[in-house]
Every structure is written in C-alpha cells, then in structure tokens.
Amino acid sequence: MDFDFEELYQAVILDHSRKPRNFGALPDATVTVSGDNPTCGDEIALSLKIDAAADKLEAVGFTGSACSICMASTSLMTTKIKGKTRGEAETLLRDFQGMITGQMPESETPKSLGDLRLLSGVRKFPQRVKCATLGWHALKGCLAESGEGKFSVGTGDADL
Amino acid sequence: MDFDFEELYQAVILDHSRKPRNFGALPDATVTVSGDNPTCGDEIALSLKIDAAADKLEAVGFTGSACSICMASTSLMTTKIKGKTRGEAETLLRDFQGMITGQMPESETPKSLGDLRLLSGVRKFPQRVKCATLGWHALKGCLAESGEGKFSVGTGDADL
C-alpha cells in the first residue's frame, strides 16, 4: 500500500471510523446542527448538551453516515470536546483548521490536538479536507447558535 | 481602386443607389411590406398595387434608407417587376436568389435579370448579400400576403 494512503488511513483513524465514539442521538441535547457534504453525500448531525451556567459542553453525540475520514474526524472531535468550555472548544476548532488546511506549519501543530494530529495527512488530499471538516462545521454551528434547537449548516469546506 | 470593389460598385449600381427609381410612397398601394436588416440598420418598405383580377403588379414604390447595395438592388428590382404578373415576379425572385447566393453557376444566370446581373459581384461579399436581398424579402412578403394591408418581414438573409 502507498505511503500517503497509509498515512491517511492510520489504524487509529480506521478504528474511529468503524467504531465511532459518542455515536448516537442525544435525547437531552440543547442544540443540534446537521451538516452535509453535497459532493459525496456525507451527512452528520452533531448534538451538544450545553450547560450555559457552568459554561460546559456536558454531553455530546452525533448521528449520520459518512466516509471513514469524516466519521473518524467527528468521532475524535467528540472525545476531545466533551466536558470542555466553549472557549476551549473554539480554540480546538481553530487549531484543527490550521492543521488541516496547512495554514499552520506541521511543526507548530499543538500537542493539545492529541490523536487529531493523525489527520494531518488529509492536507495532501484536497478533496478530502471537506470530509475531515464536516463535523467541525457542525460544531462551529452549535457554538454559534445562542438559542436552543435544531439548525443546519451548508456544505463542508476548509474555511471553518 | 480594387477590382472586387469596382465590380461591386459599378456605375449603374452607384447611379441606382443615388437616384433610386420608383422611390417614394405609393398612396394607392394594396400591400406594403417593410423589412429591416438589424445588423446594419437598413430599412426598406416596399409597396405594390396589385390588380388581382388582371394578375398584374400595376404600380410599385419603396421608401426607406439603406446602403448603396440595398438601394440599388431594390431600385433595379422595382424597374423589373412593374407591370409583371405575380408568376413572373416569382420567377425573377428565384433567379435573383440563385445568382446572389452563388447557387446558380454564373454562366447560367438568366439574361432576363438584365442589369440585376451587375449585382452578381455581391456573392464575393457574404455580409453584403443581406443588403442586396432586403428589398427582395419585402417583395416575397408582398407576394405571399393574400390579403391587403401593411406587414413586416424579419431580418434580411440570403435564404429568400
């Protein structure tokens, strides 16, 4: 198998795509944002239970169907944001975008991204960047919604 | 001056364009058809007084403003059709078309076209064919109208 490809589909990523964490509806969600990638048919709906008083993302869940990169990226994301504050989630979002678009030099990729750094290979596959960012668009949508309810964001692209 | 050009603008043609015959409104016209060449702004209105019983184009007149080729061609045409039957006018129309589009070999151009044969040089100037045929489109329109009145035909082109 090819080097680039192996890098794109590392074991951790394949594992998350096959057994996505926090997968499933979140009945007591305060906000749900769905996003879809019209080119390939990926569809993701991300739900958060936000405790506004404590400024905490108390619970997180997602549903949908998507390619392995999208599933893995979203699954990894959920493991990183659970229990975090809005501000922490926003920082993560910015760091992830910097990494995935190649705007941030590989050497500067923050350690705090953890296993998400395994997705850095995606930058070599421009059309797959949309896959890797779809769940993050939904996260951005959730954080931007001040009210509660269900919303949707448009097409996934690199411009988070 | 150039050969092709001299051929296009022979003395007879220049004369007809400067002093068009049968130029002017025809008050007792039975049918009037106007045509215009949208590319260059040529506008011609041809009027016939048709004696249906005698099958005769009793009188003919035209008005308008156009380039020398269009003026000369229409003027020459009017001199040829005055007093003719519909059938004769239709034959003339067909012969003229054959000549001007080059569909009829030069050697076969009927003598009956008379001075109209001086316009055969137009076939070397494809965009001017429209000029030479505008009045003829109006004639065709007049002959095609069974009723009486004023009508208009569209753009001049070679396809009479």
Place this chain on the structure above:
Amino acid sequence: MHDLAKHAPTAPDWGALRRDFPILDQTVHGKPLIYLDSGASSQKPRAVIDAISRYYEHDHSNVHRGIHELSNRATAAYEGARERTARFLNADKPSEIVFTRGTTESINLVAATWGERHVGAGDTILLTELEHHANLIPWQQLARRKGAQLLYVPVLGDSGVPDPAKVDELLTPAVKIFAFTHISNTMGTINPAAEWCARARALGVATLVDAAQSAGHCPVDVAAMGCDFLVFSSHKILGPTGIGVLYGREERFAEMPPYQTGGEMIVTVDWHDAKFKPAPHGFEAGTPDVAGAVGLHAAMDYLDAIGRQNIFEHDRDLAAYAYTRLSELGGVRLFGPGTDRAGLVSFLLDDVHAHDVVTLADQHGIALRGGHHCNQPLHRKLGVKSSARASFYFYNTHEEVDRLVEVVEKVRAFFNR
C-alpha cells in the same frame, strides 16, 4: 437485443486513437494515468485542441455583427458548426440547433420558455427517477412556480430500469412534457427513447431527451427518435467546455418566447420595446462561444470518423467486462442493468465508503468518480449516500479494467484487515 447494438463493419485502431489524446500520456502519483471519469467529462484529442488554437491564430472576430473578412470567417465557422451539429443529430435544419453553455443551460432554457408558456396549474411534468439534477431541478422549479405536478417513472431497484408498467400508467394526455435521460449517468441504463417519444407524440405530449451521456457514445438521430427537444454538452463528447446544444423541432421553437435578451437576437429595438429574431439566433443573446463551436465541430468530425456505432460497442464491451469482473469479486454491490448497459459501471464495496475507494484508486493513478453523481434522490431511494463510478470511452482498454479490479480488491483487503 437493443436496436443501437447493430454490428459495425470495420474495427478502428483503438490504440492509435488513444495516442491522439495528449493528456493520457502522463503519470499520476507515479502511476500511469487511467482515466475512468469520461462520464463526468471526456478528454480532448489533438484535433480538437488544435482547431481551437488555429481559430484564434487565424480567424477570430465577433460574428454576425461585422462585414470585414475576419468577421465573415468567424461567422462562417460558427454557422458551419451549427450546420455540422444538425447533421450530427440528423436534424431537419440548422435553425433547429441552438448553442448554449451545456446540457444544464439547454434544459433551463426549455423549462423557462416552452415550459413557462405551456405548463399550467394542475398540468403534469413527467420525469424518470434516473434524471440528473440538470433534468430534475429546472422542472421542479417550474412545477412549483406553476402549481404543476411532477411525477417520476420509478426504477426497478438496483437494476436501474424504469418500470415499463409505470410508463404505461403515467404517460397520459395530462402530461405536458416527458423529459428523460437517454442513458443514465449513474446506472448505465439505456432508455427506449424512440419508443417513448412515439407514445408521447401519439398522446400530444412533448418530449425532451437528455443526451448528455449518449450523444458522444452512440448514434443519436432526432428524426428516428422523434423527440421535440434533445440536449447535450460539448465537453462530454470530446469538445471544449463552455458550449452545448439544444435541438428543438422547428414548431416547438416557434412557440417559445425569448430566453436571455441582448445583442445578436433582436430585429429592432426601441427605448421601450423590442422585436426578436426567430430561432436559432433569437435564443442566442450576446456574443456566442465561437471558439467553442469550432472545437465542437472538430469533435463531431473526429467522432464520426471513428463511427459512433463502433464507439458504442467498444464502450459497452469494456463496461460489460468490468461489470462481470467486479461482480466476481464478491462483496461488491453493482448498480444498473446486468445486460444492455452503456459504457459505465457504478458500484459499492460493503462497508467501505465510495470516497475511500476513489481516494485509494487515485493513489494508483485511476480516476474514478465517487459521490451521488448528481442523482441524489435516486441514491437515497437505493438506500445509499454515494457510489463509485467507472465510466469508459474508446480510449480505455481491457488492461485498464484489469488494473481497476486489482485496485478494488486491494481496497477491500485494506478496509477489512
């Protein structure tokens, strides 16, 4: 057997023809390029590329408006392409050919003019479930605007064949227009266009045939087909991007109001009124894509020199071979008819997303398409989000199919490890 499949007398030299396509002579990710995405857009032979350059180097000018030599040449080139297109489709007259940007614009034009005038509240517009978004959304928009009804001939599951019984049931005099694809870009289904058009015509129903996938791949004869409108894109039939064709039967064009307005399409203009030219120029506002028409002309010449019947058989052979080989692999879901299919194959691997297949194939130099192929509702009906598609043209070979099958096996192995 399908009537398009009559046997042709001589076999072209496919290897030599392939060498006419400069783009195919390259490596991608270190592997020889295997281009299996002609259904999305075909590659261009040297003859087409050079025709465009030559036009700009020798003859370019605006058309119709000028009376100088270059303008004469450009006009002759443009109108010559129209005349060539009429022959390509066996239309009665060049004036039945309108140049547009492509299939999508051609359909939009018909929906916005003929449709606007002839489809009213309560009327029916009939499509099939196979339609590309280009032949679906413009009608959907028209139906919504007019309060008309949009009905679909359903396909029989994965076979991709429109249910014949449903055609009988749905094709009634209440239908104003039956718009359907000749060849499905996802399923490879070849619809019985002549038969459907004849039945529609007998009922007074207008027909529009989406020939985007057929015009460059098999003989297309509008007289034999008996359609009212037929549309295709240059870029899928070896020609340049940016130009396409709308064929309209003379009587249909005559009953249509103008679409876009502006220069070239008028007879007279006043401050508050204008008179428009009839077809074709009345539907071509503004400076047209002259170089595009020249390139399309060269493409049609090239195709007809090979023979579209020959191309049809070549592509079908490849697709049938790919279908068989892929189905032998196991764990592969194949879409479209098992026999009488056109030159493309869509498929899915169990538990592997199409995007992952296509990304891996690309790493091996193979250009596949993955997604819904602008057939989103059809994919939804089949219970999938997307599929992978290999689409063939006469420059593809059996060896390339073998290579595809190898790579698909690798993908399966990788994701099942």
Place this chain on the structure above:
Amino acid sequence: MHDLAKHAPTAPDWGALRRDFPILDQTVHGKPLIYLDSGASSQKPRAVIDAISRYYEHDHSNVHRGIHELSNRATAAYEGARERTARFLNADKPSEIVFTRGTTESINLVAATWGERHVGAGDTILLTELEHHANLIPWQQLARRKGAQLLYVPVLGDSGVPDPAKVDELLTPAVKIFAFTHISNTMGTINPAAEWCARARALGVATLVDAAQSAGHCPVDVAAMGCDFLVFSSHKILGPTGIGVLYGREERFAEMPPYQTGGEMIVTVDWHDAKFKPAPHGFEAGTPDVAGAVGLHAAMDYLDAIGRQNIFEHDRDLAAYAYTRLSELGGVRLFGPGTDRAGLVSFLLDDVHAHDVVTLADQHGIALRGGHHCNQPLHRKLGVKSSARASFYFYNTHEEVDRLVEVVEKVRAFFNR
C-alpha cells in the same frame, strides 16, 4: 482631467507586445491586416491560446465533483481563475465573482434574479441612452413584466455625454437600480462611474456597471467605484469566447434567488424540493467553462503585466489621433466627446452609408465595424441608421490610423466622383 488618466511610470514595448498576437501577422485581400474592431472582440495573445491548450493537454477533468488528481487540478485552475478575477477587480472576496457566458448573460442574470425580487410595479429602473442592447433589453423586459418604469439619462447630442443635470433629476430614491455603461461602445464616452455609484448608494439605489468596454482597457476597481454589480466579457479583454464575469457585492448576492438550476449549485435535492448553495456556486449551474476560466486567467495576467493604465493611455492616444485626423478631412461626422474619450471612434461620411465604408476598408485589409453597434435607439436619436467604428487596442499603431485615414479619403473620393 479624468481620474483614470494618471500617468504611469514605464512605457511598454508595444511593438514586441504586438508580435504576441499570431492573428495580426496575416494579409487580408492582399493587404496587411489592420484590425480595428477590438471593441467587438479583441484578439488573443499566444499566452492565452497556449494556456487553453496546456489545460486540455495536462489537467482537464470536471470540477468540484471529483476527488481524483485531475479533478483536483481542474478545480484548482477554475477556482484560481475566480480568485484572480477578484484581484483583477479588487473585489473583497472570490465568492463575489460568478462566471457567466459574458456581459449579456451577467446582466440577464441580475435582471432575472435581483431585479425579479426587488423591482415592483411603479418602481423605476434608470439607464442611460448610451446602453448597449445587452444593458437595455433585459431591463425593458423586466419593466414590462413588472409594470415598472424605465427611464433614460439622455445624452447631449453627438457628444455622447449623458446630461449631468438629468442625472441629478432622474437619480432619485424611486430608482431601484441604476444600470449604466462605464465606457460607451459607440461614443467612446467615459462615464463618471465612481461619482454615480456614490450618489446612487447615498440614495439607497443599487448600481450595475457594464464594464464590457472598460475592463480590459483601463484600471477597474470595484472597491473604489463602489458599485453593487459589475459585468464584462472575457473575449473583449484578450480572453477566450464563451466566458464572462458577474461581480456582485456580497450582500447583493445574498438577497438573490437562484438563476439556472442543476448540478454543482445544490446542497441537497429531493424529488420535490432542493436546497441551493450560496454565491458563487449557487449561480453556476452545470459544468462550467473550465478552459475558458483558465484562458481568462492568462489574459488578466497578461494585461496586468503591461499595466491597464498604460493600455488606457496608449488607446486614448490613438483614438485622439484618429479623431483629429478624421475631423480634418471634412465631410466626416464624428460621434462622441472631443476630449477625454476612450479608445474608439465612430464616424459617418456625408452621403455614404457605413456599410459601404466598411466594405471598402475591408478591401484594404482594415477591419472596421459598421452598423448600429447594438445601440439602435441611440442611433435613431442621432438621426442615423448606422455608423462606422474604429476601435483600438494596444496592438494598434499610429501608422494603422494613418492608413485608415487614407482609405476613408479614398472612399469619399469614390462615392463623390
């Protein structure tokens, strides 16, 4: 002096640049070609012709839809051209650039979407009498459809200058959109676009600038100009036929319904409903003219390497020279402003029809345009059916103007003999 005429630092080598245009190196009717019809369509430099060929030889594929290497390259090329166009116009964002077939389609798009939604019965649409049919008939049609009022800023006779007092009078809050040409294709008038846009904006009036004659001939900066929409055609600015540009300010695009519908411009599609993308893709249905965008990109690079300010001055110089020389002949009626004119001159010989002038010029290898130049009502107002026009670009020379003047003298002599 007009603000566009600021002096540029370096003078390009015009002779060398001219040699970049293969088409100019030919004879017509035995005489060296003198192409004075760039106002209708410009010629193309080798760099543009080769960029198109190279694209087809190396990178062609459909855009957006694919995830393979060629599709990535084609998408990058297409979106790169969009980004380049945004820079060419100094637009805020690439998403403010929509590719169309040309000026005509760009204006039709705005009239059919923004106009359809924002212009109602009794509203006013304001134009000038200088407008090309492309910027006249779409508004006329919209006004008729909506029961809106169409008003024109009159020009001051043969000078071709819109009456400033009338602009004051007619530009009121009742106007929904003020659509005007930047440079008149018949008169050579340069309108004060920035000034008009500022006044319109202060009144809440939207503006559309027809930059067909200016985009390739002088600096055009939408930020400085402050327009809402700006449109032009590739084929007039050294680029290929078949593609053009619609610039739209972000807020304007956001308030427009879709135009043509189909592939590439959707988010989701269901059997009876669809969700559309925002600008720019939401206004680009179907496969776009990728090669056209590549060629246009090369044209913009070429123009900016010369400097549009340099080109502007070169062309103005030539036009001023032609204007002076022709006016010295006597018996020649000249149209347009005597000073501050753009690079074209329209004229008429007493008692000689423009067609006859153009035919004779062509016999001498000179390509002029004769007719109403898609300004029929303007010509009617001036009391003429048509005029002859010489339009210049940076590849034209003073010697060519001398030759033109000689030939015009010959024509006069011939018809007055």
